[in-house]
Amino acid sequence: MKTVHEASQISGVSVRTLHHYDAIGLLRPTAVTEAGYRLYDDTALARLQSILLFRELAFPLKEIKRIMDDPQFDQDTALEQQIRLLELQQERLSRLIDLARETMKTGVTHMDFTAFDNSKLEQYAAEVKERWGNTAAYQESAQRPAADQKDAAAGLMAQFARMGRLRTGDPAGQEAQAAVRELQQFITKHFYTCTPEILAGLGQMYTADDRFRISIDAAGGEGTADFAGKAIAAYCAKA
Secondary structure, eight states: OEEHHHHHHHHOOOHHHHHHHHHTTSSOOSEEOTTOOEEEOHHHHHHHHHHHHHHHTTOOHHHHHHHHTSTTOOHHHHHHHHHHHHHHHHHHHHHHHHHHHHHHHHOOOOOOOGGGOOHHHHHHHHHHHHHTTOSHHHHHHHTSOHHHHHHHHHHHHHHHHHHHHHTTSOTTSHHHHHHHHHHHHHHHHHTSOOOHHHHHHHHHHHHHOHHHHHHHHHHHOTTHHHHHHHHHHHHHHHO
16 A cells, blocks of 8 residues: 555655545545545556546546546556557657657748647547547447447448448539438437537548548448548538
């Protein structure tokens, strides 16, 4: 068992911060002595490490508490997600460093701001929050029976197969927009209420995340994910 001062020295977190974590229920001490001293065992310190990783990724304390208090929370799964988030953060920092070095070397300021793009990291972070029940949409989806979800997943791929047959046309055209409307209705019926905001986020995810892109292109042919993203963007612009 470690005292609060020892936990502070090990983690680099101030005693005051550890007291605050206790006060908000984020990290309770394992035990408190008769003299009122907080003690932390290895389990508590492991939780602290997970908290600090989420903090390093700019997760608010309320979000961290909600995630870690979720009954479905699994430390190993969370660690895998944290590693991926840190990798995305590392990739972004590498791009920024390369940009800064190039500017220093040439003395020329490049009007290219792609290195500052944080959308991929933000999108994956949103997925992590949704994974642990942070949104009403996730909670609604989680209530569906597993068998229904499996059938719905197959139906969703059929929706993308339909979009794939339209991918050589205009994503803002009548047929494509009808397909997007049908997709939105399908998601609402089989997964969760698909608001225009959620639909817009899905459209961005379909093109930004290779996992979705590969699955969607497999269902409808190469280029289907890009077409779906553009069609959804056009649809949501009118919503």
